[in-house]
Amino acid sequence: KAGVTQTPRYLIKTRGQQVTLSCSPISGHRSVSWYQQTPGQGLQFLFEYFSETQRNKGNFPGRFSGRQFSNSRSEMNVSTLELGDSALYLCASGPGLAGAGGETQYFGPGTRLLVL
Amino acid sequence: AQSVAQPEDQVNVAEGNPLTVKCTYSVSGNPYLFWYVQYPNRGLQFLLKYITGDNLVKGSYGFEAEFNKSQTSFHLKKPSALVSDSALYFCAVGSGNNAGNMLTFGGGTRLMVKP
Numbered sequence: 001k002a003g004v005t006q007t008p009r010y011l012i013k014t015r016g017q018q019v020t021l022s023c024s025p026i027s028g029h030r031s032v033s034w035y036q037q038t039p040g041q042g043l044q045f046l047f048e049y050f051s052e053t054q055r056n057k058g059n060f061p062g063r064f065s066g067r068q069f070s071n072s073r074s075e076m077n078v079s080t081l082e083l084g085d086s087a088l089y090l091c092a093s094g095p096g097l098a099g100a101g102g103e104t105q106y107f108g109p110g111t112r113l114l115v116l
Numbered sequence: 117a118q119s120v121a122q123p124e125d126q127v128n129v130a131e132g133n134p135l136t137v138k139c140t141y142s143v144s145g146n147p148y149l150f151w152y153v154q155y156p157n158r159g160l161q162f163l164l165k166y167i168t169g170d171n172l173v174k175g176s177y178g179f180e181a182e183f184n185k186s187q188t189s190f191h192l193k194k195p196s197a198l199v200s201d202s203a204l205y206f207c208a209v210g211s212g213n214n215a216g217n218m219l220t221f222g223g224g225t226r227l228m229v230k231p
Binding site for chain 1: 210219
């Protein structure tokens with residue numbers, strides 16, 4: 001099976017702009033989660049989508065949003081970019097079994113966003 | 117709230133020697149524990165996980181981890197380190213309260229294996 005794919009891999013934006021990142025999960029996986037990785041804050045959970053519904057949300061401002069499509073592909077959007085949004089954004093997919101906190105999450109290569 | 121601590125920012129070992137990367141956790145309820153590895157400019161690769169059962173969990177690339185409930189630890193181990201094991205290692209705890217999939221990560225430990 002193909003792994004999790006993320007596009008684009010690299011992105012440069014300026015403050016105030018918005019950006020959309022895309023994630024295609026492993027075939028058959030219904031859960032998609034997004035994480036932000038920065039040197040200062042480490043890996044932080046953004047949100048999880050399952051069957052087109054947001055199931056969990058981390059502690060991020062409303063500028064960060066996401067959605068999931070019927071084919072399980074997901075996008076995340078960051079509006080009004082700030083310098084601190086520069087990070088590696090990782091997408092992870094899993095089968096999405098309900099109540100499965102022990103479910104393995106498989107990560108994509110990430111999108112590296114630089115905000116100037 | 118659940119949390120994970122990796123007390124060492126960096127671990128240095130010589131090739132061929134055993135390695136241990138430490139992890140302690142805090143959760144309410146049953147812990148679901150994971151180890152991931154990250155190579156430069158790459159995403160996270162799953163190594164192993166503990167859900168229930170035997171306290172010694174075997175994973176990919178010869179890695180194993182020992183779950184210790186009384187010490188709330190989940191240390192990653194390998195009997196003989198390789199230079200190619202040099203990477204960033206993350207311990208994580210998964211939500212286990214029917215709230216879906218959300219991983220809480222430790223700060224990461226950089227493993228340096230020297231020839």
